[in-house]
Amino acid sequence: VQAAYDRIDEVEEEVKSFLTLNKEQALEKAKQLDEAMPETTNPLYGIPAGIKDNIVTKGLRTTCASQFLSNFNDPLYDATVIDKLNKEQAVVIGKLNMDEFAMGSTTENSSYYDTRNPWNTDYVPGGSSGGSAAAVAAGEVFYSLGSDTGGSIRQPASFCGVVGLKPTYGLVSRFGLVAFASSLDQIGPLTRTVEDNAYVLQAIAGHCNMDSTSANVDIPNYHDVLKDGVKGLKIAVPKEYLSSQEGIQPEVREKVEAALEVFKSLGATVDEVSLPHSKYAVAAYYLLASSEASANLARFDGIRYGQRAENAENLIDLFKKSRSEGFGEEVKRRIMLGTFALSSGYYDAYYKKAQQVRTLIKQDFDKVFEDYDVIIGPTSPTPAYKIGEKIDDPLTMYADDVLTIPVNLAGVPGMSLPCGFSNDSHLPIGLQIIAKHFDEKTIYRAAYAYE
Numbered sequence: 017v018q019a020a021y022d023r024i025d026e027v028e029e030e031v032k033s034f035l036t037l038n039k040e041q042a043l044e045k046a047k048q049l050d051e052a053m054p055e056t057t058n059p060l061y062g063i064p065a066g067i068k069d070n071i072v073t074k075g076l077r078t079t080c081a082s083q084f085l086s087n088f089n090d091p092l093y094d095a096t097v098i099d100k101l102n103k104e105q106a107v108v109i110g111k112l113n114m115d116e117f118a119m120g121s122t123t124e125n126s127s128y129y130d131t132r133n134p135w136n137t138d139y140v141p142g143g144s145s146g147g148s149a150a151a152v153a154a155g156e157v158f159y160s161l162g163s164d165t166g167g168s169i170r171q172p173a174s175f176c177g178v179v180g181l182k183p184t185y186g187l188v189s190r191f192g193l194v195a196f197a198s199s200l201d202q203i204g205p206l207t208r209t210v211e212d213n214a215y216v217l218q219a220i221a222g223h224c225n226m227d228s229t230s231a232n233v234d235i236p237n238y239h240d241v242l243k244d245g246v247k248g249l250k251i252a253v254p255k256e257y258l259s260s261q262e263g264i265q266p267e268v269r270e271k272v273e274a275a276l277e278v279f280k281s282l283g284a285t286v287d288e289v290s291l292p293h294s295k296y297a298v299a300a301y302y303l304l305a306s307s308e309a310s311a312n313l314a315r316f317d318g319i320r321y322g323q324r325a326e327n328a329e330n331l332i333d334l335f336k337k338s339r340s341e342g343f344g345e346e347v348k349r350r351i352m353l354g355t356f357a358l359s360s361g362y363y364d365a366y367y368k369k370a371q372q373v374r375t376l377i378k379q380d381f382d383k384v385f386e387d388y389d390v391i392i393g394p395t396s397p398t399p400a401y402k403i404g405e406k407i408d409d410p411l412t413m414y415a416d417d418v419l420t421i422p423v424n425l426a427g428v429p430g431m432s433l434p435c436g437f438s439n440d441s442h443l444p445i446g447l448q449i450i451a452k453h454f455d456e457k458t459i460y461r462a463a464y465a466y467e
């Protein structure tokens with residue numbers, strides 16, 4: 017834990033992945049754990065962890081990178097994932113930067129500061145879990161937790177060259193995760209290795225009574241399967257995921273194709289398939305996620321949490337002023353879009369239509385998984401780009417989510433792991449492995465064999 021803080025002192029000025037540190041408490045806990053050190057320990061015993069700042073931590077400031085919650089210094093409870101990490105005697109060393117309320121792809125929507133990509137600090141780390149990915153890549157922590165609604169674990173993992181898993185919807189409790197789009201949000205681990213990732217998922221997965229969407233399924237031992245190899249594994253490659261029409265850069269395609277050759281050499285088979293409705297995923301997602309966000313963020317009213325405007329004339333004025341002052345531009349954009357999509361007269365044309373598209377996308381995946389074990393493609397159409405390059409063009413940024421969003425809409429698990437570097441910028445490129453509902457085991461097995 018001390019080494020983690022030393023490393024933070026060394027690099028944090030440049031990387032800026034943390035919003036809040038928990039130094040005194042963490043070092044005290046580490047000391048107690050040292051003294052109590054039992055003979056056999058679990059793998060996370062005393063290991064420092066960083067937590068995305070939309071996961072509630074008792075007594076430790078939780079801001080969602082929003083000015084609205086800048087004074088939310090003393091949350092009254094821990095999220096279920098934090099309870100579970102505490103049971104393993106993990107040590108939370110701080111809270112990580114993100115796009116405000118997890119809306120964004122570069123961490124530039126944080127209302128505090130930009131996090132930089134540790135490989136080259138002129139570049140974005142990705143988002144919205146940019147702090148979570150950068151902290152692991154910069155060696156500040158061994159692992160972090162992020163959240164993924166439309167790619168926010170996998171895309172920053174890809175940009176920063178680390179391993180990030182979005183679990184099956186329902187595998188990890190959302191209790192204590194500040195809701196963005198409740199039907200899509202999942203918490204998951206970011207790590208340097210596939211093996212570490214399996215250990216962290218093992219600790220945080222499992223049924224939770226406080227989350228009505230939590231699945232009651234048996235949790236397998238993810239570690240047991242790591243060395244089983246990929247002989248006979250049936251890999252599907254969606255042609256849409258390698259198509260230049262979807263904006264996939266040639267060098268990304270090249271690195272993914274090279275990875276597929278590795279899988280073949282290890283005994284897997286590779287076939288081309290189609291996910292024909294993928295092209296509608298981005299449009300459907302931005303309607304659905306924004307609609308859910310507009311409802312979820314209604315709780316930030318200036319009465320119950322955080323920001324409260326001064327000099328309000330009446331209750332409506334208090335709502336208006338608090339929300340105008342407390343929310344950033346992107347959050348306001350999503351609330352407006354979602355409110356519009358849900359309003360009577362437009363509901364059938366937008367929200368309902370998007371739900372129907374979601375079903376078609378899910379069926380595309382179900383169909384492929386009748387014959388295949390995993391789907392493999394890139395995580396993001398491009399490697400990381402420069403800070404400031406896309407921030408004024410939200411639509412281009414939304415379009416870049418084309419490869420991660422279908423996975424959330426279908427509810428299946430997906431991982432990003434490094435598969436090479438860009439020839440131009442020398443920044444990492446990510447490979448995405450997707451499996452059937454609750455089949456994280458097969459993702460770990462495939463990823464470990466490749467890694």
Ligand code: GLN
Pocket residue numbers: 118119120121143144163164165166167168169196305417
């Ligand atoms: N880029 C997506 C968005 O802005 C991803 C968000 C997420 O997964 N939290 O909505």
